[in-house]
Amino acid sequence: MNLVFLGPPGAGKGTIAAKAKDVYKVPHISTGDLFRANIKNETELGKKVKAILAAGDLVPDSVTIEMVRERLKEADAKNGFILDGFPRTIAQADALSEMTGLDAVVNFVLAKEEIIKRLSGRRVCKSTGRTYHVLFNPPKVEGIDDETGEPLIQRDDDKEDAIRNRLEVYEASTAPLIEYYRAKGLLVDVDASKSPDEVLSLMVKALEK
Ligand code: AP5
Numbered sequence: 001m002n003l004v005f006l007g008p009p010g011a012g013k014g015t016i017a018a019k020a021k022d023v024y025k026v027p028h029i030s031t032g033d034l035f036r037a038n039i040k041n042e043t044e045l046g047k048k049v050k051a052i053l054a055a056g057d058l059v060p061d062s063v064t065i066e067m068v069r070e071r072l073k074e075a076d077a078k079n080g081f082i083l084d085g086f087p088r089t090i091a092q093a094d095a096l097s098e099m100t101g102l103d104a105v106v107n108f109v110l111a112k113e114e115i116i117k118r119l120s121g122r123r124v125c126k127s128t129g130r131t132y133h134v135l136f137n138p139p140k141v142e143g144i145d146d147e148t149g150e151p152l153i154q155r156d157d158d159k160e161d162a163i164r165n166r167l168e169v170y171e172a173s174t175a176p177l178i179e180y181y182r183a184k185g186l187l188v189d190v191d192a193s194k195s196p197d198e199v200l201s202l203m204v205k206a207l208e209k
Contacts, residue, residue: 001026001080001207002100004087006177007108009056009166010119011192012199014131016108017084019200026080029071031064031088033129040126054156056166058088058173065095072099088174093181105181106203108192112167119163123152137196 001024005013017028035053038046045067049059058064068086071077080103087093096102110118121134125145132139132152140146157166181187190203 001082002102003080003082003207004096004102004105004181005082005084005108006105006174006181006187007192008110008112008115008170008174009163010115010122011108011110012118012196013084013108015137015196016192016199016203017082018131019196020203021082023200023204024080024082026082027076028082028084029068029077029086030084031059031068031086032084034067034071035059036129054162056157056162056169058169061089061091061095064088065092068092068096069099087177090176090180093177102186104188104207105177105186106207107178107181107187107189108199109189110192114193115167116163119158120160122155122158124155125150126153 003020003024003026005017007013014030014033017030021028035046035049039050039053040046045063048063052059064086068083072081083096087096118133118136121136123132123134123139123143124130125148127150128145128148130145130147131137139152143152144150145152156162178187188203188206190199190206192199194202
């Protein structure tokens, strides 16, 4: 199954991908996670993109497209993938269509007020990327990762100014992909306002059709 997860920041793409990868037995490839791993490991790429991510702007297409092209060549992506956060521009979508075919593009639909609640309450484990929410998905012990015992942090781009910018960037650059993929007959809308298990189940049923 070759899937793209599309949707505004905080719609739950990463949360649902972490579950859906076991359903479809394909890797979850998040460009945001790939950039954050490079920043954590202080690679050349990480140094280049650190300030861009913190501000909530988009990394240049050329850099992002090459990173995804290399990732899709890895053995685990031979039988399918879930691409989370890519493509985010029409140029990225055109480049992806030259790399591979797609079975569907899942569009996670969520109201703006809900997006802001989800992003401002998100906490993550820096080393594993595991994601929590202070109200909707709290860890067993406040502020601590359930498995590693490490302290949870708030992403730099989950601060108020960066959230506002990310929503604007999404509307300007990424939302046009909804019509781009609808016109190709690939778009599947999913109501992302329910609990993660309900959203997963809605998506699986919609994809079966
Ligand atoms: P990225 O990491 O992709 O950020 P994003 O698209 O803004 O997505 P998020 O990770 O914020 O949200 P999500 O939809 O995965 O939600 P989540 O599951 O965490 O990208 C970060 C940055 O990298 C970009 O700003 C850009 O700089 C760069 N970048 C990445 N890709 C790029 C590209 N292609 N081109 C250029 N630049 C790129 O959930 C959010 C919260 O809600 C969590 O706390 C979660 O616990 C909670 N939650 C989730 N689902 C539910 C639910 N159903 N009910 C209640 N709570 C829920």
